[in-house]
Structure formats: structure tokens, C-alpha cells
Amino acid sequence: MSSATLEKNSSALADAESSAAHLVTVTFRIRRFNPEISDQAIWEDFQFQIDPKERVLDALHKIKWDLDGTLTFRRSCAHGICGSDAMRINGRNRLACKTLIKDINPHKPITVEPIKGLTVLKDLVVDMEPFFQAYRDVMPFLITTGNEPTRERQQSAEDRKRFDDTTKCILCAACTSSCPVFWNDGQYFGPAAIVGAHRFIFDSRDEGGEQRLEILNDRDGVWRCRTTFNCTEACPRGIEITKAIQEVKRALITRRF
Template sequence: MATPVLDKVEAEASASPYITVTFRIRRFNPEVSAEAVWEDFQLEIDPKERVLDGLHKIKWDLDGTLTFRRSCAHGICGSDAMRINGRNRLACKTLIKDLNPEKPITVEPIKGLTVLKDLVVDMEPFFQAYRDVMPFLITKETNEPTRERLQSAEDRARFDDTTKCILCAACTSSCPVFWNDGQYFGPAAIVNAHRFIFDSRDEAGEQRLEILNDRDGVWRCRTTFNCTDACPRGIEVTKAIAEVKKALITRRF
């Protein structure tokens, strides 16, 4: 009875979750060449796994020189933002099956920041803009508080959306204005300024608005919505920027 055996083999073959996926990764090693090149890797991978798992497989089993950032690997630390199939995403939140695995999956470093090696970019300009908006609570009362700073649920809800930012730079590096010269504050810095400007406990909103009134501040936003599309946390980034603009205008007039 050969048929049942054949059936079983076929069933086993079809039950295997693994498929072959091509990862097309933009490699750049300054010690080898000044040019970045695309390199293909063939992987056996379960489509329910994430792009980050694929990168791990490459780094651990195929080519140890592949360089990328990741820390928590669960969408919270914001280390592994990269340009996957032409869109900024977190490698740890992007499933292979959502990417059309029949075609090669392209993985590039995020744009607008200097590439140091492979998928690692220099985040310093990004964090400089973040520091410039003073992302910490400032109060006029400088004595050490003796009790908790209370806030109503409505006041907390006012800036709830922008508290979700994980500083992955997916938004800022998707912004065409930031791509040009990197002097624009960028969506991420404005989102983090928004988080304090609209916090009822904070008293430096005026200062932050003044900072964002800069030539390279909110007025360089062209409302292309790239940032809102790119945000892995689903923050309505463009809306937050518009709210800062509105606050600036209503403050003046």
C-alpha cells in the first residue's frame, strides 16, 4: 500500500511552515568600500515570523558582519527602525507574511541620517533636535514638590497620543523636508514638544512654542503625512504638528 505513505509525505511537506524568502539588504562598510551595495540572502523562514527574525538568521547563520540595531525586539525600544520595502517600519513589528514574500524584501537604513555601517545610522542630529525642545517637565515652582502633581483625566487625555513616541526616528527619517538638509526639527521632536506643551502640569509651553517658531521649526512642515504613515505607534504626527501651529497662531493673535 504505497498510496497512504505518499499521502503522509505530501501532507508533511505541505504542513511545513517554512518558505524561501529573499532578503535584499543595502550593505555599507566604510572599511571596504565607499559605495553601498545591495546583497541578497536566501532564507528558510516561517512567514509568521518578523523581518527582525530574518535579520537574526542572517547575522547568526549566514553573515556575521551584518550590522543593525535592536534591543528589546518587541516594538518598544525603537532601535530597529529601517526602510523595509520602501517604507519606514520597525523590523520587530513587521511580519514576513504582510510583505509579499514572493518578491525580495528590501531592507535599507532610514534616510536623511548618515549611514555608519549597513543599517546603522548616526542618530545624533535626530537627538539634537529632540534635546532642543526641552523634553522634560518644567515648572515655575522650583522647590522640591511636597505632593504629587495631580491632573484630571481630561487634561491627561489632551496629550495622550504623543506620549506613545518611542523615538525610533521612523517619522523624522520619512520626512522629505528633513531629507534635504537635516536642519528641520523633524516630526519626532515636535511630537515630544507637543507632549509637554499640552500638559497642564508643565509651565514652559511658551518657551517650547518659541523654540518651534524657529525658521526650521513647525512652519517647514508641508503636511505630506509621511510621518503619520510611518509611525509604528500609530501616533497622528501631522495632527500634533498642526496643533502646535494652531497654538502658535492663537497665541499671537
């Protein structure tokens, strides 16, 4: 073997050892549920090595690809945009793709379970239909009258700023499934639906504000909010959800928006 080859192999070995030195042994404690096997959920531990700078989603991929292919969870973009991988990590609603392992103490078991308040279908996957139905019920689209415009509807920067915060919602359900009212009564519209309504109620181009306010004036609407701020803390996009809900309440009282 030539000296060049030996040098190349030594360099590769050194790189591998350097990389391994950064790994930590973690224990992921995952709440498993498979209705085809049992109607009871169980906790299952998985122990493996991983770079602490990796994300929880990377760890779940490692478990599924290398340890247990039956593990079931949702994910798509893996960059905090699609919102499909919301789950409870160490007791808090988070996006698995935005949560670094080093930020949740890898030296203790990391618990992962499905978000609360929605029916669990399998492992970390919940039935999102009730959540999306509440969102559809508030008519999350522009409502206008008159003839179809021949050019775009223009809006001032100041008018756009009025509802800018609530345009950031990615429908991950982290806010709604962190709400104690929603846990106890699935009929409550929930924070995400109210945020969706807020985005159009305060849009100067929209003419459906009164309709949406009447929808949210229902007994399962905004008045069910108890202002616990759970939703605001859970939002991975940093939306001031509790503030938006209060603004909708104020609009209902004053009819000014």
C-alpha cells in the first residue's frame, strides 16, 4: 500500500473518530399506540447515539430507519413551514424539525407523545379533521362583493400591518392542542381557527368581518378563551395568539375592526 493511500486512510479514520467524539447517547421515550394490537398506549424506550446538534426529527428518522420501522409520525418539509410534525416533546408542544436535541437536555430521557385533544390514530399521528373543520368554519378566505376586479386589490402598508402577525400561522395545531379548554371540550373553535378568522376580519379588503364575528360569537367561540397564554407560548411562529383573540373579542363588543 502506498504512503499516499495510508495517509488518506489515516485522515479518514481521524475524521471518523472526531465525528464520533461529538455523539451522545440519548434515550427517547415514545408513547406508542397501535389500535390493531391494543386499545392501550404504552411507552417504549429507544437508546442510540446522535449528534446533540441534530433535531428531534432526525432522531425519529433514525429510530424509524434503523431501529423500528413501525414507528409512525407525520413530517414533510422538515424546515418549520408545513407544520405537520407538531408533537409533545418533554411535555411541551413543539415542532420536531425545529427542536434541537441539545436544547432539551439529552442526558435525561426525552419523552415524545402526540399532541393532546385530538384522537390518536397511531403512535404520534392524530386525527386533524376536527381541527381543520373549525378552521374551515370561520371562512378563511377573502370575501368581497361586486364585479370581479380587473387588477389586484391594493392595500397600504399600514393596513397590511394590522393583521400581519396572524398571516404567519402554519396550521400545525400546536396552539389549539395546548389549550385546556380545547382538551375538555373539542367543540371549542380553538386558537388557530380564531387566528385564521382574525387574519381576514382585520383585512381592509375583506367584507365578511361581520359574518365571521357572528360565527365566533357562538358559545363555542372566542368567549370560551380563558387567557392562559398556553397558545402563545406553544406557537412555533411566535404569533401573539392571545392578543389576537382579545382583539376579536373587542371587535365583537365594539363592532369596530
